[in-house]
Amino acid sequence: MSEQLAIHGGKPTVPAGTIKPWPQITDADRQAVMEVLSGQSINEQRRIQAEALSQEWATYVGRKYCIPTNSGTAALHMCIAALGIEPGDEVIVPAFTFWATAAGVLHHNAIPIFVDIDPKTFCIDAAQIEGKLSERTKAVIAVHIHGMPADMDAILAVATQHGLKVIEDAAQAHGSKYKGVPCGSIGDVAGFSTQMSKTLTTGSEGGLFVTDDEDYHKQAALLQYFGELVVPGRERQEQEYNAYGLGWMYRGDVFGQAFVRSQLKRLDTNNALRIRNCNFLTEHLSKIKGIETPYVPPQCQPVYYNYVVGVKPDEVGLSISPRIFREKVQEALTAEGIHVGQWQRRPVPAQEIFQAQIGYGQGCPWTCGHAQPVEYRQEDYPNATAFIDSHFYLFDVNPPNDLDLMKLYVEAFEKVMDNLDRLVE
């Protein structure tokens, strides 16, 4: 008889305290943050850190311009503003993403139009974009979800054919590559998040806007700083206190910037270690019946922000729904000491804000006179719904967690899948 599952009173496979948290904090990171405090003027440090981070991230991604922000959502809103998207304009957004991708569109009184995802990569299905275009469509947002590059050639082809701009939401894809070039360097503009969980992080909140276009850069900079062009730390010299248009307060934070610059020095090393962990998982988990491992198109080099696992009850002869099977497997793995779980619980257009179509006030931006009527029908996004029902995340694949821990993850999966008869009684 196989070993008893932890959920049934057996010994957990992964002992408590084995999994190391992210981000890994080194003495170099501590020193980088301390330098902000040990300088003569913290205001001068604001300029030094913001300018250095702009330069370093622009160089890393291969872009001319970068503006550090206080969140990825802010960076994405700046993308919308930079491209001159007007109230009532429509922007194509994948139906599966964090809803901040669509929030940036709504913040500018524009209208998100959702497109279902590809069932293998879980990024936007480029083949379905054309069917959602109208004379009001101005841009497509390609989200590199879970660090998997979206199908950029196909997206750029539709965009070129229809005169659309391309925004990359690279919030989860620092260092991911499509055909050998970094995500965030392919579209017209891109936004990254450096929030705590991300593969490049400030340890708190933050984001990065990038582009090659001087005018887009200027428009984004105006939006970031109350409608003026000001370098943080140079307010006395540069601020006119005369807004040239509606702006927000999207400045980044000096301590987070110092921290993220220090983390950036280890981004490639950390990505390589995470990719090694995930390749090991794929090699071993793919041999287990009933488990689906990530598909990686040949032109893509993902960084695995999270490791995505699918379940296939039919493959193990079970006639229960993928959702119930997933919940059972997840519960059993959690008891084995692995951190697994759900992220999004429904496709973005199924969220209340889109179903009720009330952003603010009496229903703006859908009702404030700019937009064409739009319907968000839940049944239009079957791949996003099926993905959510049948997939979960294996968290903590980040370094310093290593292959020894990945072996325990694999053992836990094998143990759970060997005991399905007791798990699904």
Ligand SMILES: Cc1ncc(COP(=O)(O)O)c(C=O)c1O
């Ligand atoms: C795909 C995606 N887009 C946008 C965001 C927004 O980033 P932030 O939380 O930094 O505003 C996130 C972050 O969670 C994300 O995962």
